[in-house]
Structure formats: structure tokens, C-alpha cells
Amino acid sequence: MTLTSTLKDGCLIITTDGYLNNTGGELIAEECYKFLDDGVNKIVIDLLLTKVVNSIGISILIEILERLINAEGKMIFINLDPAIDKTFAIMGLSQFAGKAGSLEEALGAF
Amino acid sequence: MDQNSVVLKMFLPKIPSAELVAIQALDQMANYFGIPSETMGEAKIMVTEAVINALEHSGDGNRQVRVEFKMSKEKLIIFVRDYGTGFNTASIQVPDIKDKLHSRNKRGWGMKLMKNMADDFIVESKPTGTKITLTKNLI
Numbered sequence: 292m293t294l295t296s297t298l299k300d301g302c303l304i305i306t307t308d309g310y311l312n313n314t315g316g317e318l319i320a321e322e323c324y325k326f327l328d329d330g331v332n333k334i335v336i337d338l339l340l341t342k343v344v345n346s347i348g349i350s351i352l353i354e355i356l357e358r359l360i361n362a363e364g365k366m367i368f369i370n371l372d373p374a375i376d377k378t379f380a381i382m383g384l385s386q387f388a389g390k391a392g393s394l395e396e397a398l399g400a401f
Numbered sequence: 402m403d404q405n406s407v408v409l410k411m412f413l414p415k416i417p418s419a420e421l422v423a424i425q426a427l428d429q430m431a432n433y434f435g436i437p438s439e440t441m442g443e444a445k446i447m448v449t450e451a452v453i454n455a456l457e458h459s460g461d462g463n464r465q466v467r468v469e470f471k472m473s474k475e476k477l478i479i480f481v482r483d484y485g486t487g488f489n490t491a492s493i494q495v496p497d498i499k500d501k502l503h504s505r506n507k508r509g510w511g512m513k514l515m516k517n518m519a520d521d522f523i524v525e526s527k528p529t530g531t532k533i534t535l536t537k538n539l540i
Contacts, residue, residue: 310418310421312418343421343424343445343449344446344449345420345449345450345453346450346453346508346510346511346514347453347508349510350501350507350508350510351507353498353501353502353507354507356502357502357503360502372439372442373439373442374439374442374443374445374446375442375446377442377443377446377518378446378514381510381513381514381517381518382496382498382510382513382514383497383498383499383501384498386498387498387502
């Protein structure tokens with residue numbers, strides 16, 4: 292998996308491309324923590340180009356969520372594949388992270 | 402399963418991301434039946450988790466995992482078998498994110514995902530290995 296990131300309106304936007312496994316999860320975590328350490332506590336993760344995930348990769352997202360919650364921050368996912376959406380729901384991520392239909396909607400939700 | 406079903410059997414080696422081979426095979430079979438990719442999403446998640454579990458938890462003595470798909474337009478049956486030392490199926494803990502958020506170990510979700518996404522889910526484990534059977538209705 293690869294990712295790109297950008298900062299917009301004080302919000303970190305991460306766009307992933309590829310398999311969100313343990314390596315992919317660690318890449319996302321590394322990027323998020325860089326910005327969390329600088330005080331950014333709003334994160335949007337765009338999964339449009341990620342069609343395959345595993346629970347190990349998502350477990351790392353839970354680690355990020357924990358740090359974000361402690362920083363009184365919020366995470367929103369956009370472009371969720373229906374199966375990945377259901378995976379998040381089963382794992383309970385949906386209780387602590389939001390989802391939106393578009394980047395604009397996500398940015399407006401913070 | 403009617404006469405128009407297809408069977409695919411493979412042995413996956415214990416290498417990183419071997420589960421992707423199984424998922425690609427599933428995609429090809431779905432394509433053959435004209436089943437849209439979106440319909441296969443949950444099946445692919447189940448296969449991913451089953452194969453990863455088998456590769457990770459079957460022990461160092463187990464160098465491969467057997468995966469079998471029986472597929473028709475209506476139904477997919479997935480078998481994943483490892484040749485490890487087995488485990489006590491009664492010891493499987495159901496994870497909860499509220500507990501995970503405060504614990505060091507955030508993992509352990511595979512069984513819960515498979516159980517919730519499958520229309521039928523059977524796990525059998527003996528000292529000679531573990532077999533998971535998952536059924537997914539496609540219509």
C-alpha cells in the first residue's frame with residue numbers, strides 16, 4: 292500500500308492506494324502520528340483505492356483512534372467499499388470514527 | 402450445489418500476503434459466473450481472515466494452508482485447512498472495541514468477522530490441524 296497526505300483547513304487528509312494490511316496500517320499510523328505530534332487532531336482517510344483490508348491493518352487504525360480520542364480528535368472515513376464498511380461496523384470502529392460521502396462532507400463534519 | 406458449480410483447490414505457502422492469491426482466484430471464479438465484484442466483497446474479507454489465521458496460528462511446523470472454493474451462481478463454500486497443532490475452540494474470545502481501545506493487544510478480530518459475514522460458519526480443530534468452513538449465499 293502507498294499513501295499520499297495533505298493538510299487542509301487544519302485537517303489531515305490521507306489517501307490510501309492498495310492493500311490495507313499490517314504494513315499499510317503502519318504507514319497510515321506513521322503519517323498520522325507525525326501530524327498528531329504537531330497538534331493536528333482531525334483526520335480524514337480516503338479509502339477509494341483500497342478494496343482489500345485485513346483485521347490486522349484495521350487494528351492499527353484502532354491504535355490511531357485511541358491516540359486521537361486522547362487528543363480530543365476525530366477520524367472520518369470516506370469512499371468506503373460496502374464490505375469494508377461492514378467490517379468497520381463489526382469491529383466497532385463505526386462507534387468511534389465517522390464516515391462521509393465526500394471529502395467536503397467530511398470536512399464540514401468536524 | 403448444482404451441476405454448474407466450480408471447484409478450485411490450492412495450497413498456499415507461508416509467505417507474506419499469500420491470502421491475496423486466494424482472493425484473486427475468487428475474483429476469477431466470480432467473473433466466470435458473472436457475479437459482480439461488490440457481491441464478493443464480504444466473501445473476500447472472510448477468505449482473507451481465514452487464510453491469515455491459518456498461516457499465523459498453525460505454528461512453525463505448518464508450512465502451507467489448503468484453500469478450497471466450491472462456487473455456483475447461488476452459493477460459495479470456502480474451506481481453509483491448516484496442518485498445525487490445533488487449538489481449543491472454546492477458548493475463542495469475542496473482541497469488543499471498548500476493551501481494545503484500552504488494551505495493548507488490538508488484534509483478535511478474525512473469527513468475529515468470519516462469523517458475522519458468513520451465512521454458515523464451522524470451525525473444527527484437532528491436534529492435526531484446524532479446518533474452517535464458511536458458506537456465503539450469493540443471491
